[in-house]
Structure formats: C-alpha cells, structure tokens
Amino acid sequence: MRSRQRPAASPQRSAISHQRSAIGILGGGLAGLALAALLAHRGHRVTVYERDRAGGKLRRVEVGGLAFDTGPSLFTLPEVWRAFLAHLGEPADPLELRPLPGGLGLHHTPFGTVPLPVPPGHPLHAAWGEYAAPARALSPHLTTLLTTPPRLSDPAFRQGGAALFRATGGHLTALGWVRSRRLPPALAHAVATHALNAGLAPGDAPALYALLPALVAGDVSRPAAGMGALLDTLLALGRARGVRVEEGAEVVRVDPARAALTLRGGEERRHDLLVSALDPARLSALLGRPVRSPVSRRTVSGVALYAALPGESGLPATSVLPPADFGTFRGAMRAGALPPDTLALVHADGSRLAVLLTAPATGRDLGPDHPWVRAQVGRVERTLGVPGLLASARDVAALTPAHYAAGGHPGGAIYGLALPAWRGGPLHPQPYRVHPRFWQVGTGVHPGAGIPAILGGALIVDRLLAERPS
Ligand SMILES: Cc1cc2nc3c(=O)[nH]c(=O)nc-3n(C[C@H](O)[C@H](O)[C@H](O)COP(=O)(O)OP(=O)(O)OC[C@H]3O[C@@H](n4cnc5c(N)ncnc54)[C@H](O)[C@@H]3O)c2cc1C
Known part of the structure; x- marks a missing residue:
C-alpha cells in the first residue's frame, strides 16, 4: 500500500x-x-x-x-x-469538524458566570476584546510555533518566537500575565482557569496558557x-x-x-x-533508569464520569467550574491532597453527560462513590441547578487516576511531569x-x-x- x-x-x-x-x-x-x-x-x-x-x-x-x-x-x-x-x-x-455551541463554555467563577468567548452585548465583552488583543498578532504564528523545530536559524520560528514574546510581555507564568492585565475579576478567573489545560495551576503554567482562551475560543470544535x-x-x-x-x-x-x-x-x-x-517515566523504567517523579512535580490527574441519563439534561454543551482559589488548589495538587473544590468540566450532549474532575496524581481509584467525588458532583449539580442529575443516570462509568496510571505517568499525571x-x-x-x-x-x-x-x-x-x- x-x-x-x-x-x-x-x-x-x-x-x-x-x-x-x-x-x-x-x-x-x-x-x-x-x-x-x-x-x-x-x-x-x-x-x-x-x-x-x-x-x-x-x-x-x-x-x-x-x-x-x-x-x-x-x-x-x-x-x-x-x-x-x-x-x-x-x-x-x-x-x-463542527463548531461546538458556546465555544469553551460557561465559566462559573466565584465572581460571576462568564461565557468564553464573551459575546457582543455581554457586560464583559469590551474587557474580553482588550484581553484578546495581544493574541491577535500571535495567532498567525501559532501553527508555525507548534509544528516547527525550535531553531533560531529558522526565520519563521524567529518571527513566531518574537510574536510570542511580545504577546506575553516577558511574563513567565499565566498568573503573572493575567495579573498584569488588570482584568475584571470574573474574566481574570475564567481566563486563568485555562492554564489548567497544561495540567498546572496558573502560577506554574507558562504565560502562553493565559492567552489560550483568546487563541482557541473562536474555533472550538468536535468531529x-x-x-x-x-x-x-x-x-x-x-x-x-x-x-x-x-x-x-x-x-x-x-x-x-x-x-x-x-x-x-x-x-x-x-x-x-x-x-x-x-x-518518559515509563520509558526510563524500560531503559533500566531510575524513575524520578515526586508527587509535588506531577501535572494533575482526573476522575472522568461518563453517565447515560434517562433523557436530555438541557445543560449547555460545556460548563466549567473553576476552583474558587487557585492558591489552595495548587497547594493541594502539590501535596497530593484532595482540594476542597476542584476544576470540573461538564460536557452535555443529549442524554450523554461527562463530568471531568481534576484530581491530584496519586494513582487513587476515586470512583463515583468516594466521598470527595460525591461532594464535587454535588457542587456541580448545585451550581448548574440540576440536583440529583447523576443519581438519575441509567448507568455511570468512571475512569480514575488509577486508570491513567496504568498506561501513563506514575500517579496518573495526565501530562506527565511538570x-x-x-x-x-x-x-x-x-x-x-x-x-x-x-x-x-x-x-x-x-x-x-x-x-x-x-x-x-x-x-x-x-x-x-x-x-x-x-
Ligand atoms: C480526561 C481527559 C481530558 C482531556 N481533554 C482534552 C481536550 O479536550 N483536548 C485536547 O486536545 N486534549 C485533551 N486531553 C489530552 C489528550 O487526550 C492526551 O494528551 C492525548 O490523548 C495523549 O496522547 P499520547 O499518545 O501522547 O499518550 P497516551 O494516550 O497516554 O498514549 C500512550 C500509549 O502508550 C501505551 N503504553 C504504555 N506503556 C506501554 C508499553 N510498555 N508498551 C507498549 N505500549 C505502552 C499506552 O497504553 C497508551 O496507549 C485530555 C486528556 C484526558 C485524560
């Protein structure tokens, strides 16, 4: 062939x-x-x-x-x-690829609910425009940066690198960049949440991650x-x-x-x-080398609950519940402890519901009946106004940090070592x-x-x- x-x-x-x-x-x-x-x-x-x-x-x-x-x-x-x-x-x-209704979804921050991208007519639309401005100049270079070996001898890479440096303004972390922009608190919280796409709290993730909502929100899709x-x-x-x-x-x-x-x-x-x-940690073991993976340096793991509901949930395609306080969240992840409230992503599609709860990468088998999982599901249901939704499911399957550890990084760290x-x-x-x-x-x-x-x-x-x- x-x-x-x-x-x-x-x-x-x-x-x-x-x-x-x-x-x-x-x-x-x-x-x-x-x-x-x-x-x-x-x-x-x-x-x-x-x-x-x-x-x-x-x-x-x-x-x-x-x-x-x-x-x-x-x-x-x-x-x-x-x-x-x-x-x-x-x-x-x-x-x-079909655009997903609502882009990155409704973000339920402690300061109010924010849809990303923020549509015209929304009180935060102007602030969103200001936030997104630096990303516009970076956007045409992003594919080059992601697909080209990083070499200063390559003019396309040099241009992309310069655009990235200008957009992030020399800030090292996502949190540093967000703070420097003085965004309204609800928008700042929603934007910083996306640093967690790197499996890291905003204080640890590169500044580029704070720009991700602006770079991707207009074109979020699914096959x-x-x-x-x-x-x-x-x-x-x-x-x-x-x-x-x-x-x-x-x-x-x-x-x-x-x-x-x-x-x-x-x-x-x-x-x-x-x-x-x-x-790479699995590879080290195959090469007979020591595996170094302290819990404090792992990216996050998760509990993914997939539920078949008796009927349509009526929820938006994507809802995001960030942790109330990123500092507490970061401390818990580094200590391998369960945070009081975690990042939860909810995807609804007809009678299908997926609830993804961020969890520390400790390889625990945190099933749907674990008290922490129940508490997080309760928070999701209260916030979205659908009490007892998961309990009404015809069937639920769970993938836990133990599952992600079986074929991936120790503890089930989804993105490996930070x-x-x-x-x-x-x-x-x-x-x-x-x-x-x-x-x-x-x-x-x-x-x-x-x-x-x-x-x-x-x-x-x-x-x-x-x-x-x-
Ligand atoms: C819950 C969740 C939600 C996510 N959401 C998104 C999202 O919305 N958008 C997005 O872009 N990304 C998302 N991601 C990230 C994305 O899914 C992963 O980064 C990607 O699938 C990883 O691909 P990979 O091939 O690098 O690693 P893996 O999928 O981990 O593949 C590694 C493979 O190696 C195999 N393997 C391990 N050890 C051996 C061995 N000794 N011999 C042979 N085979 C072995 C494993 O079984 C596995 O199949 C998400 C991930 C998770 C877990």
Missing part, C-alpha cells in the same frame, strides 16, 4: 530520509499513531507496539447502551490538524462523528500507508543502541530505529533524541500536550528524523 510519492529531500539528507527503514514505535496513543502515519508516508516500514488497545487516552466505552469517547473532548487549533493532513498529501479532512473519529482517521491514514499496529503488545525492555525491544513473553524485535510515544514555566512553551527544544537510534514523541515530551501539541510534536520529530545526518 506504500505507493505514495515521497516528499523531495535535500541531497545531504540522511539515510533515513532516502531508505526504507524499519521503524518501531512504542505506544499506540494519538502521538504514536500520528507519527506512524507520517513516517510510513515517507516510505518507512512502521510497526506500532501497544500494550492495550490503540488510542491511549482516547478510547470508546459503552455506558447504558450509549457510546462515549473518553479523554479529549475539545478539538482546538484545527490549523495544526490541517498542517498534519497536508504533510500526508491528504486533500480532504475526513473529520468534518461530526465524535472524538473517536480522530482515532479512526489516524488508524486509517496509517493503514493506507502500510503501518502495522500490534495491540496487546507490551514492551518490557528497550536497547537503544541496537534499536531492539523486548515484548512481554520474551520475544525480541529489532528495527533500524525506535521511537517512544510513551510517557516542567518549569520557562521550559513549558513551544520556544524550548525538547529531548526528542534519546540516542541516535532512539527518539521520543508524545504528551510527556510536549508540554501541555493536548491534540495540537501532540500532532505538532509528531510533525517536528518527523522532520528532525528526515534531516538526521547519516
């Missing part, structure tokens, strides 16, 4: 860009599958080894006879997805057939290029120098090159190359890695591998 034309490469480029190499990818989450399709498109023979089912944090579960897609629920920065398709020479977007369509599409794009995905194939040891891996059961597989799309704010944005080179024959990609290597950063990271690694000196 690998009959596609390969992109032209410059004459001094490496063996890997000219020859058909055998490449093994560890981990069949979105990152591993995205990179597999890109490398196979260059003509390489790619095998993906996945310990469980392909999809990683994005998977389908059935609850009360309804299909739910777990993990990512908001598709943002679709330009990065389009850049990914363009690299594969795909003329049409199979996802049919017409649900987020699971992204997984289906990545698998189909890979399959069409000859990618082999082995499910139930857990890698238990890696030898980078020989580009060899050992599967559970003892079978050894050798390749010309290996790429890890695993959490990086210092100065390393967390797209300006800093990440450790893509572990060894000349062993590379890495995925959430733990791309700070705050939601779908755009994962796809962008796959594009960056694909390009660096193609440029690799022989």
Whole structure:
C-alpha cells in the first residue's frame, strides 16, 4: 500500500530520509499513531507496539447502551490538524469538524458566570476584546510555533518566537500575565482557569496558557462523528500507508543502541530505529533508569464520569467550574491532597453527560462513590441547578487516576511531569533524541500536550528524523 510519492529531500539528507527503514514505535496513543502515519508516508516500514488497545487516552466505552469517547473532548487549533493532513498529501479532512455551541463554555467563577468567548452585548465583552488583543498578532504564528523545530536559524520560528514574546510581555507564568492585565475579576478567573489545560495551576503554567482562551475560543470544535473519529482517521491514514499496529503488545525492555525491544513473553524485535510515544517515566523504567517523579512535580490527574441519563439534561454543551482559589488548589495538587473544590468540566450532549474532575496524581481509584467525588458532583449539580442529575443516570462509568496510571505517568499525571514555566512553551527544544537510534514523541515530551501539541510534536520529530545526518 506504500505507493505514495515521497516528499523531495535535500541531497545531504540522511539515510533515513532516502531508505526504507524499519521503524518501531512504542505506544499506540494519538502521538504514536500520528507519527506512524507520517513516517510510513515517507516510505518507512512502521510497526506500532501497544500494550492495550490503540488510542491511549482516547478510547470508546459503552455506558447504558450509549457510546462515549473518553479523554479529549475539545478539538482546538484545527490549523495544526490541517498542517498534519497536508504533510500526508491528504486533500480532504475526513473529520468534518463542527463548531461546538458556546465555544469553551460557561465559566462559573466565584465572581460571576462568564461565557468564553464573551459575546457582543455581554457586560464583559469590551474587557474580553482588550484581553484578546495581544493574541491577535500571535495567532498567525501559532501553527508555525507548534509544528516547527525550535531553531533560531529558522526565520519563521524567529518571527513566531518574537510574536510570542511580545504577546506575553516577558511574563513567565499565566498568573503573572493575567495579573498584569488588570482584568475584571470574573474574566481574570475564567481566563486563568485555562492554564489548567497544561495540567498546572496558573502560577506554574507558562504565560502562553493565559492567552489560550483568546487563541482557541473562536474555533472550538468536535468531529461530526465524535472524538473517536480522530482515532479512526489516524488508524486509517496509517493503514493506507502500510503501518502495522500490534495491540496487546507490551514492551518490557528497550536497547537503544541496537534499536531492539523486548515484548512481554520474551520475544525480541529489532528495527533500524525506535521511537517512544510513551510517557518518559515509563520509558526510563524500560531503559533500566531510575524513575524520578515526586508527587509535588506531577501535572494533575482526573476522575472522568461518563453517565447515560434517562433523557436530555438541557445543560449547555460545556460548563466549567473553576476552583474558587487557585492558591489552595495548587497547594493541594502539590501535596497530593484532595482540594476542597476542584476544576470540573461538564460536557452535555443529549442524554450523554461527562463530568471531568481534576484530581491530584496519586494513582487513587476515586470512583463515583468516594466521598470527595460525591461532594464535587454535588457542587456541580448545585451550581448548574440540576440536583440529583447523576443519581438519575441509567448507568455511570468512571475512569480514575488509577486508570491513567496504568498506561501513563506514575500517579496518573495526565501530562506527565511538570516542567518549569520557562521550559513549558513551544520556544524550548525538547529531548526528542534519546540516542541516535532512539527518539521520543508524545504528551510527556510536549508540554501541555493536548491534540495540537501532540500532532505538532509528531510533525517536528518527523522532520528532525528526515534531516538526521547519516
Ligand atoms: C480526561 C481527559 C481530558 C482531556 N481533554 C482534552 C481536550 O479536550 N483536548 C485536547 O486536545 N486534549 C485533551 N486531553 C489530552 C489528550 O487526550 C492526551 O494528551 C492525548 O490523548 C495523549 O496522547 P499520547 O499518545 O501522547 O499518550 P497516551 O494516550 O497516554 O498514549 C500512550 C500509549 O502508550 C501505551 N503504553 C504504555 N506503556 C506501554 C508499553 N510498555 N508498551 C507498549 N505500549 C505502552 C499506552 O497504553 C497508551 O496507549 C485530555 C486528556 C484526558 C485524560
């Protein structure tokens, strides 16, 4: 099936860009599958080894006879997805992305309710316009920043980096930037909440995260057939290029120098090159290195409740309940303690309801009956004016920090280990190359890695591998 034309490469480029190499990818989450399709498109023979089912944090579960897609629920920065398709020479977007009603949703802050984006006619609309102004100049550079190796020799990267520096005004953290803007308290609280998209409290997240609502709110979408369509599409794009995905194939040891891996059961597989799309702490264990992951340095985990309701909830598509106090929240996460009130995201779609509660990454199995979970659900129901909504569900399934720990970072930290704010944005080179024959990609290597950063990271690694000196 690998009959596609390969992109032209410059004459001094490496063996890997000219020859058909055998490449093994560890981990069949979105990152591993995205990179597999890109490398196979260059003509390489790619095998993906996945310990469980392909999809990683994005998977389908059935609850009360309804299909739910777990993990990512908001598709943002679709330009990065389009850049990914363009690299594969795909003329049409199979996802049919549809705008989500209400964008990033209604934010129930302690200072009032704020929809993001703030629509015309709303009392905070003018303040929203002022807040969003610095993002307008950054917006055209964002795809470049997310998809280009960070090199000062690259003029496009230099321009993007300068635009990012101007937009963030030299502030290091999201909280510092928000405070400097002197926004009305409700808007400041809603905006700062989005630093938590990096799995970090606003005082720890890079300033770029405070600009995210302005950068993404106008184009929040979901594939017409649900987020699971992204997984289906990545698998189909890979399959069409000859990618082999082995499910139930857990890698238990890696030898980078020989580009060899050992599967559970003892079978050894050798390749010309290996790429890890695993959490870096899991990779350390496979390399026989110590795993350093103090709870205080982990990004957050979560409890995801998927409920099949007896009828439509009548709730908006997305509601966001930030913690009342980010300082208390940050302290609890760092101590591995359960915060009095946590960030809760609620997605409603007909009789489907998803409630995502941010929790510390301690690997606990916090099910729906745990007192803290019940208390947080109670807060959600009171705030949204739907008492007893979850208790009325026909069926509820829960994914807990224990679940996220099983295939990811210790404790179930969704975005791996927290990086210092100065390393967390797209300006800093990440450790893509572990060894000349062993590379890495995925959430733990791309700070705050939601779908755009994962796809962008796959594009960056694909390009660096193609440029690799022989
Ligand atoms: C509740 C939740 C909500 C989210 N919401 C959003 C959102 O709205 N928008 C957004 O953009 N992003 C969101 N994200 C983030 C996004 O889903 C993840 O960052 C992304 O799916 C991670 O992809 P990945 O491939 O890097 O990692 P993973 O999905 O963790 O994939 C790693 C894979 O490696 C496998 N593996 C582990 N060890 C081994 C081994 N030894 N051998 C073989 N295979 C192994 C695992 O089973 C797994 O399949 C959300 C995540 C969660 C959990």
